Amino acid sequence: MRKSIATVCLSGSLTEKLTAAARAGFDGVEIFENDLLASPLSPEEIRARAADLGLTIDLYQPMRDVEAVPEEVFVRNLRRAARKFDVVRRLGADTLLVCSNVSPQAVDDDALAAGQLGRLADLAEEFGIRVAYEALAWGRHVSTYDHAWRIVEQAGHPALGVCLDSFHILSRGSEPKDLEGIAAIPGEKIFFLQLADAPLMAMDVFQWSRHYRCFPGQGGLDVTSLVRHVVNAGYRGPLSLEVFNDVFRQADAGSTAVDALRSLIALEESAGISTLPAPVVPSGIAFAELATADPQPVTELLARLGFRRTGRHTGKPVELWEQGEARILLNHGTGTRSEGTALTAIGLETPDPGAAAHRAESLLAPVLPRRHSGHDVPLDAVAAPDGTELFFCATRRPGHADWISDFTATVHPRQPPSRDGAITGIDHVALTQPWHHFDEAVLFHRTVLGLRPHESVDLADPYGLFRSRALSDDSGAFRLVLNLAPSPAAEVRTRAQHIALATDDIVKAARRIRAAGAELLKIPANYYEDLDAKYAFAPGELDTYRELGILYDRDESGGEFRHCYTATVGRVFFEIVQRTGDYGGYGAANAPVRLAAQRR
Numbered sequence: 328m329r330k331s332i333a334t335v336c337l338s339g340s341l342t343e344k345l346t347a348a349a350r351a352g353f354d355g356v357e358i359f360e361n362d363l364l365a366s367p368l369s370p371e372e373i374r375a376r377a378a379d380l381g382l383t384i385d386l387y388q389p390m391r392d393v394e395a396v397p398e399e400v401f402v403r404n405l406r407r408a409a410r411k412f413d414v415v416r417r418l419g420a421d422t423l424l425v426c427s428n429v430s431p432q433a434v435d436d437d438a439l440a441a442g443q444l445g446r447l448a449d450l451a452e453e454f455g456i457r458v459a460y461e462a463l464a465w466g467r468h469v470s471t472y473d474h475a476w477r478i479v480e481q482a483g484h485p486a487l488g489v490c491l492d493s494f495h496i497l498s499r500g501s502e503p504k505d506l507e508g509i510a511a512i513p514g515e516k517i518f519f520l521q522l523a524d525a526p527l528m529a530m531d532v533f534q535w536s537r538h539y540r541c542f543p544g545q546g547g548l549d550v551t552s553l554v555r556h557v558v559n560a561g562y563r564g565p566l567s568l569e570v571f572n573d574v575f576r577q578a579d580a581g582s583t584a585v586d587a588l589r590s591l592i593a594l595e596e597s598a599g600i601s602t603l604p605a606p607v608v609p610s611g612i613a614f615a616e617l618a619t620a621d622p623q624p625v626t627e628l629l630a631r632l633g634f635r636r637t638g639r640h641t642g643k644p645v646e647l648w649e650q651g652e653a654r655i656l657l658n659h660g661t662g663t664r665s666e667g668t669a670l671t672a673i674g675l676e677t678p679d680p681g682a683a684a685h686r687a688e689s690l691l692a693p694v695l696p697r698r699h700s701g702h703d704v705p706l707d708a709v710a711a712p713d714g715t716e717l718f719f720c721a722t723r724r725p726g727h728a729d730w731i732s733d734f735t736a737t738v739h740p741r742q743p744p745s746r747d748g749a750i751t752g753i754d755h756v757a758l759t760q761p762w763h764h765f766d767e768a769v770l771f772h773r774t775v776l777g778l779r780p781h782e783s784v785d786l787a788d789p790y791g792l793f794r795s796r797a798l799s800d801d802s803g804a805f806r807l808v809l810n811l812a813p814s815p816a817a818e819v820r821t822r823a824q825h826i827a828l829a830t831d832d833i834v835k836a837a838r839r840i841r842a843a844g845a846e847l848l849k850i851p852a853n854y855y856e857d858l859d860a861k862y863a864f865a866p867g868e869l870d871t872y873r874e875l876g877i878l879y880d881r882d883e884s885g886g887e888f889r890h891c892y893t894a895t896v897g898r899v900f901f902e903i904v905q906r907t908g909d910y911g912g913y914g915a916a917n918a919p920v921r922l923a924a925q926r927r
């Protein structure tokens with residue numbers, strides 16, 4: 328279906344908004360009245376600008392407080408309406424949105440509302456324009472879509488229809504029965520469909536709508552079911568996003584517009600309107616790549632963690648370090664001085680790398696130029712919203728190009744063979760997201776990679792609050808954690824990234840790391856007293872954890888999580904984790920203690 332976006336969704340001037348919408352690939356826009364009033368361009372110039380960019384203007388909005396009012400008020404409203412219809416015509420649009428009256432002057436009288444909306448539609452017809460009537464969830468007397476439809480039906484005017492807005496409908500209830508009334512509306516009387524999601528929150532619906540709307544798939548409303556109902560009713564107009572959101576108002580319009588369009592592409596797929604290449608869910612982490620401009624500290628840390636340099640890239644200054652199934656690429660060619668060392672790429676172990684790349688491309692993931700130098704095996708790669716490069720890999724799998732074959736073996740005689748190490752693989756990678764990319768990043772990884780997002784959790788830091796959300800495949804073989812740091816954003820810690828290494832024996836791993844000369848994060852005694860109060864440990868067990876800085880968590884099923892942390896080099900630190908039973912979390916309960924310790 329055609330895809331549109333309301334200018335209120337995007338940051339900037341009207342021209343910037345139009346440009347961002349067009350660049351992302353939208354077909355049309357809704358012009359929000361404030362954007363027009365604040366623009367130095369005339370309606371004709373706006374129309375021309377949109378046309379030059381290949382955008383249609385699908386709606387002008389809103390007109391407020393029109394219907395169900397005393398006659399003398401309505402006469403003034405008609406005069407107001409004539410001016411708006413003129414603007415709509417000059418914009419080259421054909422529909423004006425009228426939202427249900429919120430004024431204390433409004434009367435609870437459907438016949439009056441229908442009569443006046445009919446007269447409004449008579450006037451609209453003279454301008455060659457239609458009126459789409461929308462029930463605001465906080466409308467004074469009309470606050471539901473079925474009530475708005477009853478009034479429109481009663482008016483029986485060809486130039487009057489309804490505008491359905493997923494937020495207003497679903498914020499009032501999204502039980503299947505709440506959506507049944509949509510089928511009663513003839514498709515051609517649904518003049519417009521506005522789409523927004525929102526996180527589930529118990530708050531005043533007006534504030535919720537004005538500040539917390541988000542793109543479909545980023546919140547907790549069942550926008551997919553709503554779209555299915557509306558399309559089944561015969562609606563064939565555009566799918567148009569209308570999102571009032573405090574973050575998007577400040578964020579870069581270009582990236583917001585791409586995020587927005589991706590949400591609609593994914594929504595069409597989930598509603599069964601279109602098909603995309605099926606998701607190819609990663610089955611593990613093939614490698615994590617660190618770019619470094621300061622190789623000494625990170626090289627030393629890798630060695631102390633028990634990694635061995637096993638290969639050198641044939642064409643680039645990249646080293647392969649291995650231990651068990653954990654592989655780290657150390658790139659000496661791309662680091663920045665200011666960051667020292669940063670995690671810049673992740674290799675995703677993928678059953679079908681080519682198909683995974685197709686899926687990513689269909690969801691607007693920027694495809695990266697294939698790495699070609701030396702004997703490079705071409706790898707499909709895309710960029711995540713935070714710029715992290717995601718490589719689709721088939722490691723040591725017959726019939727697939729193997730990225731490891733680009734590395735010539737090196738033997739480093741002074742280091743122990745990797746099979747003696749206590750690390751078995753990479754458990755997860757955690758990336759701290761720029762503040763305005765968090766919801767976008769969750770949507771990206773969920774839709775592009777077919778991962779399941781877990782609950783969002785808040786983690787108390789001494790100087791703010793981190794938000795954290797994990798995504799994984801169903802089996803837990805692939806895990807990714809996205810964090811949102813508190814400001815000030817300039818602080819290195821708020822951009823921290825980490826690689827969690829898996830072990831079957833964390834005590835052995837921690838002792839080896841310490842014996843090799845690496846420090847582990849020191850955890851206060853108070854933490855262990857509290858652990859002792861919560862759980863029963865074997866004699867001496869807690870003393871060992873206290874000595875080594877090992878943190879502990881247990882879930883309802885008895886699954887256990889033990890973890891400890893290295894110091895940070897550049898932006899990066901390592902976590903060592905041991906999972907037992909079905910523990911599927913990340914030790915969130917311990918995060919405040921860990922964050923405070925890192926702060927010290």
Ligand SMILES: O=C(O)c1ccc(O)c(O)c1
Nearest residue numbers: 389426461492536537569
């Ligand atoms: O918040 C509002 O006032 C408002 C205005 C127009 C809309 O289409 C809407 O959904 C909300």
Ligand SMILES: [Mg+2]
Nearest residue numbers: 461492521569
């Ligand atoms: Mg709306």
